[in-house]
Amino acid sequence: MASAEAVFRSWNNERAIFTRKLEGIPDSLGTAVNIQEMVFGNRTPRSATGVYFTRDKVTGIKHDILDGTVLFQAQGEDVVAGIRNSLPIEALRDHADPAFHAIYEELKATGEKLEHKCRDMQDTEFTIEEVNGVPTLYFLQIRDGKRSAKAESVIAYNLVKEGILTKEEAICKVNPERFEELLFPQIEPKDRKAATMIAKGSAASPGAACGKVCFTQDEALAAKAAKEDAILVTVMTSQEDVKGMKASRGILTTTGTKVSHAAIMATAWGIPAVVGASEITIDKAAGTFSCNGHTIKRGDYITISGTTGEVYLGKVPMTVPSKLEESAQAILDWCQEIKSLDVRANAEAAETQPAFNKGARGVGLFRTEHMFLGDRLPYIQKVLFGNDKDEAKKALEAIYQFSKDDFKHSMSVMDGYGVTIRLLDAPLHEFFPHNSGLKQEENPMLGHRSVRMAITNPEIPEMQIKAILDAAAELIKEGKHPKPEIEIPLVIIAPEVKAILEIAVKVAAQVKKEQGFAVPYALGTMVETPAAAISGSEIVPALRAKVAGYDDDVHPVYGFASFGTNDLTQTTLAISRDDADRFLPLYVDKEFFERHPFISIHPAVEKMVRTFVADARAIDPKFEIFICGEHGGDVYTIGRLHEIGLTGVSMSPGKVYRSIIKAAQCQVQHPRKSVK
């Protein structure tokens, strides 16, 4: 049998793996390699070429039978290119020529050794060639094997159980971004093959979905009402389509990219979506869409895979795991223990329990404006635009009531963990009554909203803070430990903080009077404008200031800040995400950005974050700082934020898994003390 020195030769870009020393395999691997004698695999009938994985790349299981294929009298390229139909690798074991049986055993034994040395499942390429009349095994290449999301956790978990890896090493083997796929509806490979694919777009929000084609919000809502599954098929989506989108099983758009409204919102809600399927032409009048020779009518079934971007005709079978398997849950638990970054979720009342179940500990962003969808919209319209003061007052009371119920539910689920409730934050026009005649702002992003509206309409933050503290008071009386955190959006200057602090303290004093005890709460600010980012030395003290004439215990117990990196990116780069489609794709194509700035934190935004953190921590080394923009669920960004020293990250529930795993990986690779 040839020595290992002689056989490892063509690893192309895979040389890095050879820096690991293999026992019984020479140390010279990984250093410059001499020119080797050529092996062919097709010289004689007793030669062969093949590939095999040391474990099953789909299930992750270590079978007795190797996971591989072989081709007799063939070269490596033939196997990879699929030009000839290769045989299952058992063909060696079962071969009439017993010389091949020994080689099969040798493959298994070497696989075992390689796994121990490389400390991972291996994907190998080999050639068998007659040397002095004896079929002899040559390894051409080995590398860590590519595997399914499922196999990833199974292998990592088993390698720990087998004593090959520590927990810390094992969690670093898992791709955080793929972990969520473990619970998504999936189309099995066999079903994919059998299905008719009719179009392909961008894989915008993972998972598969099947339903009836709907072209409008109303159709989707009607389908939902009739307990039918809908796939919303449209050119693009906007804020106006939110109800219809949420009512759908899946979303399919003919334009847009992974950062369009449809993609962002679908990901946030965990609804499978395919966007930018440009082969599709919608004919609304006819109630059809067509693509590649197919014409699909309203109400016809289609199936989409947001994991692959594919669109299929009819109902394609899907499978949905109900919970994580043992190995995956173990990986997640280890990550929870290891990480030093807090991981919270951006969640309103309905999403809080599912987020907790996924592992989120705390709510990093409760968007109170999301309360005003549907039936609740008229209430806020009466407050903001009504002419009848009594009606406005009544509406405010109604809002107080359902707000309190929602806040209470979230704080109850997250008992003992912080629940950050952001004061109303929406551009005014989102609440405009239809045909109100009110003038749309030129640049609503930079207009009258958020804390600006709280200051022009102080009755709204007053009511919201009352609802928050009353909800907490009820929970305290039930023996719970609510941690309400009141958050001010769009702050630019310290006087805004002061104005809201005064309202909070006044309301807290009233609550204390009514309840007979003070309700502890925190007060924090979003950092989503450049002005705020560079003014930490004024804004942080404002959060911790005392309001004259009030007891200490009606003041916030701590201050905090949370980066809203969506808006911070928009203002820092002067790019409106809604309008970016006209030039941003070109910028990305030209590689003007190293990473898409609305997906991964841009260096200029990172500088803003660093400036604020430095200023805040200079005042208070334990000042709690979070991120709650979409970047909070991006693995590149989490890495940067871990290093910068954030307290925690918060993201849509759909990205909680990846964030827990990435945070733990960061801690393994760059250990830091918890910032609390």
Added chain:
Amino acid sequence: MASAEAVFRSWNNERAIFTRKLEGIPDSLGTAVNIQEMVFGNRTPRSATGVYFTRDKVTGIKHDILDGTVLFQAQGEDVVAGIRNSLPIEALRDHADPAFHAIYEELKATGEKLEHKCRDMQDTEFTIEEVNGVPTLYFLQIRDGKRSAKAESVIAYNLVKEGILTKEEAICKVNPERFEELLFPQIEPKDRKAATMIAKGSAASPGAACGKVCFTQDEALAAKAAKEDAILVTVMTSQEDVKGMKASRGILTTTGTKVSHAAIMATAWGIPAVVGASEITIDKAAGTFSCNGHTIKRGDYITISGTTGEVYLGKVPMTVPSKLEESAQAILDWCQEIKSLDVRANAEAAETQPAFNKGARGVGLFRTEHMFLGDRLPYIQKVLFGNDKDEAKKALEAIYQFSKDDFKHSMSVMDGYGVTIRLLDAPLHEFFPHNSGLKQEENPMLGHRSVRMAITNPEIPEMQIKAILDAAAELIKEGKHPKPEIEIPLVIIAPEVKAILEIAVKVAAQVKKEQGFAVPYALGTMVETPAAAISGSEIVPALRAKVAGYDDDVHPVYGFASFGTNDLTQTTLAISRDDADRFLPLYVDKEFFERHPFISIHPAVEKMVRTFVADARAIDPKFEIFICGEHGGDVYTIGRLHEIGLTGVSMSPGKVYRSIIKAAQCQVQHPRKSVK
């Protein structure tokens, strides 16, 4: 005669002026003051009270006759309040009782002394009271006298000629913001003759004004909000009317004198005013005023001349003085010599010569999008939205031609000085053809415009740069010394600079080939986004980079940057100026901002500026940095920028005077080396 110790007693808020030592007037002035014996001015018929200025507060001239008024047997308040009609101060000189003649001479002699000690024109308040049967002069108060803009330069200039002040001291006596009043509208004698004069009062604050009659502060504010000119017509004004007065084009009162509230304040603000027009009777209930047989209704137009005290019916033509008087021009010339900040103007072709005449040396911002108004609009529409490629090409050629002509004119006027020409910078929708059906951007401020459009439509910057360099080439051949500076708007990242640099170098090489010589030019960037402001260390080197394959002499000869503080303020504070009306006034009222952020640079924006300047100057201590936002003509901001070390400021031509003067004052008060 009473000693000076005994007479200075009630100076309220004016005590600071007494820190200057007065020769023959005791040193104890300015320190804590003992309780003094009261003087009344109304005890006996031989007592009096009066005020006088040591020079004429309207013309600045030092007359033989004092500029003042006197009231016999009266108290100081009676003079100021205008309750009784006071006499010209010559009444003392011409009095039947010769005791008053001596007092008149004493007033003149003391005025002379006070001017030498205080080194400025003085406004004095005095009382005459019998002491042992002898009318004796008491000074109640002195202070630097308020004066018209014209008097300001005349006095400052004369004080230098009289050897009392140095040039440096003299220029600091001039209020930069009022200098422009010297060229305020006036009514020509022939127009005066043709007009119908309906009343006459005192010429209280110079300049002519025409507007609609308003009787209250609210009416004046409403008129201003409706962008209409208002003339506030009222019996008298008080501190409560300040907002309405400021909102008016002119002020007309039926009572009062040149020392009444209306006169003093209007003079200070540079608002034309006529006071004491006693022929006028106001009937507020009817909403009219009447005089000499005329009845003028609320909303009717009138014209007033604060220079002559006349009130005219309707709109009377007004003319603007064509040049400064000798004293003012001398002050301006001194400032030009003294200042270290460059002062340029924001000007297109038509405004360049007037800006040069005012003293601007260089154009800091030539907005090329301003070329596309009126008849020229269809050209750019064909380029941006047309479907016919041939038509678009023809349109581009036409734009090239008139662009070149405009650029050539400006560079010719500013021969030897830099002319910064900004590449096309306008939100796309500003060029939308009417009813184009094109979708308005959600936030055009943050949309597809500026360098983003240059990158998606490179034929536009290519044409513009060709026009700039060809214009410069023509001037060079005419023996001139053009200094074209090509400016990139809305930069956020270095690759944008690189993309435009490559276009510029390519075009410069083509021009060199066509002309037989290289045309020197500079390349610079606007700094109007937070991303650019904090990325100087990447953007500055990008401006100075070399493009491979091109000669050195087709590269920019230097790089520069200019702060667009309008947009930088909008993005840093996340406030759209267009939409700010819904909350910014409240913020200003509540004093959330120390200064209005769209008038004077906000501290957060100043931090951005400092960051960029520090990064840029670390790379090149002589890197040229300007400001060309409206803040460039704000005196507070100029003070900050002088200190930060900007190369120069650029502003609308209307503010060139104030900027030259303020820049010189900064240099006197905080000397620095020129940054060039």
